[in-house]
Amino acid sequence: MTHMVENVSRRGVLKGAGIIGGLVLTAPLVSKGLMAAIKKASGQLEASNYLSISEDGTVNIYIHRVEMGQGSRTGLPQIIADELDADWSRINFVAAFGDQKFGDQNTDGSTSIRKFYDTFRHAGAAARMMLEQAAAEKWGVSADQVMAKEHRIHNKATGKSADYSEFVAAAAELPVPDATKVSYKAKADRRYIGKSVRNIYMKDFVTGSSQFGQDVRREGMLYAVAKRPPVVGGKLTGYNKEAAMAVKGVVDVVELPVFEKPIMFKPLGGLAVLATNTYAAKKGLEAAAPEFEAGDNGGYDTAEYEKILWQAIDGEDVNHLKRGDVDTALANAVTVVEADYFVPHLHHAPMEPPAATAEWQGDTLRMWVCCQDPQSVQDTVAPYVGLKPVQIHVEATLLGGAFGRKSKPDFAAEAAILAKHAGKPVKMVWTREDDMQHSYYHTISAQRVKGALDVDGRVTAWKHKTAFPSIFEIFDPRTEGPVAMEMGLGLLDIPFETPNLQVDAGKARGHVRIGWMRSVTNIQHAFALGSFVDELAHAGGKRTDDMWLELIGSDRMIDPAKDGADYSNYGETLDRHPVDTARLKAVLKKAVEMSGYGKEMPKGHGLGISVHRSFVTYVANVVEVVVGDDGRLSVPRAWVAADCGLAVNPDRVKAQMEGAVVFGTSIALHGEITAKDGRIEQSNFDGYPVCRIEESPHVEVAILETTGVPGGVGEPGVPPVAPAITNAIFAATGNRIRRLPIGHQMTA
């Protein structure tokens, strides 16, 4: 798709002054292409949508992905800076607004580095070659006589060198070399890729000057809070406007548009109060005392719904993968092992509740949103305010955590609607209660796994069935349970060589908004897989790590399509990111080596192990638990071995793995969202606890870098944690936990 881009708008987001002097130009750009156009205005070199170099040699890097703790806004510039051989202190980091010219901006699915590594590397290398060529021409030497290094071009023959700024104007006249013509630096010459560069926002973080969505302030801005129907699809039935208006500071009371299916990212409706500060708005909303009717989902009760899920497990099978004949193998088995696993709804609970600010400027709308995808904000907001998506200028602020919640910009639409109504800038502030009670929850799931063992304790068949309401139902209400994409997160790439393997799904419908949360359906699938391997190992009289290695079998690349599976491989080709059993075994062995898994443990202590590939990255966990005589559980230590291919910023990869263990421990120990009468029963961190400092294990991380191609990092650390913990509990006590959270099961 080709469209026109007016570069003047880009200027609006540049930090600092004098970066682009009076540059106004239009040029055709290909939205997803890289070297779509070279623009020659004011002598600035524009090597791609993501990179330009100013006449003074300042390197402008347009970071189109958001920052929510995963480090993308530092890691992506590292890639360009490395190939460009730029001086890090001369980079202007520009947080890019939402625009299709940047390609996919949805910071989600652990994709920022893995999907844009080549693009960013190409941009940096192309610009470097253009500067080198310009220098060679100026000096009258051949291109191989010059070399870029540390923001200068060096003449190999004379030893003379000059700053990049000397060549920007001339380089800007040159064509941008395409992917087949650029040369990349040798690994040994890298200065930023593979180095633990400090986060570009570090000083802001530690001094409190960083700007998150909740922190946005505009001249004359009003603060909004809202009460939404507690049941999805419910409606506002009454409220006391006078009482709200009587609260000092309250400016207006506004009914939000009535919600209609499909769910998508639409706001839920309800009542908003606008005031001169958040406290007054909250008081006003309390005084308004809005009332609601429940609607179709008012009967949703998660305890009852679990029974429906088990009926789905007993009921019709929707087959997703079939190899051999599991039923015959199970019938002929020496031992059959069967287990049921349950994982409840979960919630992201980022530390920053959602927030969005909207301000009309003439016919256009400016927004500042802690969103994972500014383009999705444009698309979601547009129909509510009568604009085209391109008329909405969206800046993604820093995100105080997200974990998938902030890729659904329902809250942004609320801000835009209210700003239009008020004729003033409005910040929509979600409270923690709003966040907990109106999330897009991780689904609720039931799974049954059957395994057949022969006389030697070898697994001859694995039959796996899962049932849960699908994320896709929020977009297409006809969806009846797991779709292939969700099955592909852990179940269609089961890495076992066992001759008989079958994966089925059961039908289910959702009654709350279902969404994706860090590692998505891998959470429940890895829990069942990791637990059941442990169960089979015990049944077969083997160590669990040995059982894993036996099940995985030979070194090979797995193609799930051969067993009839519609496997999407996280949007990657199997050529670029194969399902490589050797890498899976390697991380498993590394975690065993780091932890001493298999050694004798003191009474009440246990080690548990699990391993999982997700987002094309391989992660193994060993976790130590201690269980007291009273059943009290603690998780003092964990070991992680991760192979994410190339680690662009190794310390950030380590940090993500450390954090993923804490996130996974929260899921295992505490995570549970329940509904009664269609309403979510938890409202804050008392009802929905997450791990605190004293509950969080100390994590040791090893990064195995086996390829030069980066995989995902933000999510793949999560899936193996919960089964490693419950397996450790079994090792310590003989108590098998098959439903999450562990909660009070230890002491009950």
Place this chain on the structure above:
Amino acid sequence: MDFKINGRAISYDGDGEMPLLWYLRDLAGMTGTKFGCGAGLCGACTVHVDGMAVRSCQTWMDDVEGTEVTTIEGLGTGDMLHALQIAWAENNVPQCGYCQSGQIMQAASLLADNPNPTDEDIDMAMSGNICRCGTYQRIKKSIRDVADGKIKGGKL
């Protein structure tokens, strides 16, 4: 009523029941103090009142009369940052960064009271501050580094 924020004299004649959190963020425009739960459960809004760490979402404006309030913006002096701020950077503690103002303020209060805390002391003091990104082990190390004198205050 009168009080001080980061050494600056403030006069306030509004609602005495307004939590200090919303005064700081909305009225004073100081957004370094974060809103996390509004219920004293997460610690993101931690500030010092007369040197003691408190949850500003649970502190009424009436409560701060005559006191000296210190926020993350006032923990250092100009460019000279508190040792904990330096330690946080050296250990790459923050992931998303949102809870870290509160974490640092809580840790500063701990070290002011107890310059050489044990690991248990750290757990006890920091237990009220949630980090959903899970940066706890780096928080612990940073507090340890400052307590051990390995990292001093300075510029970043």
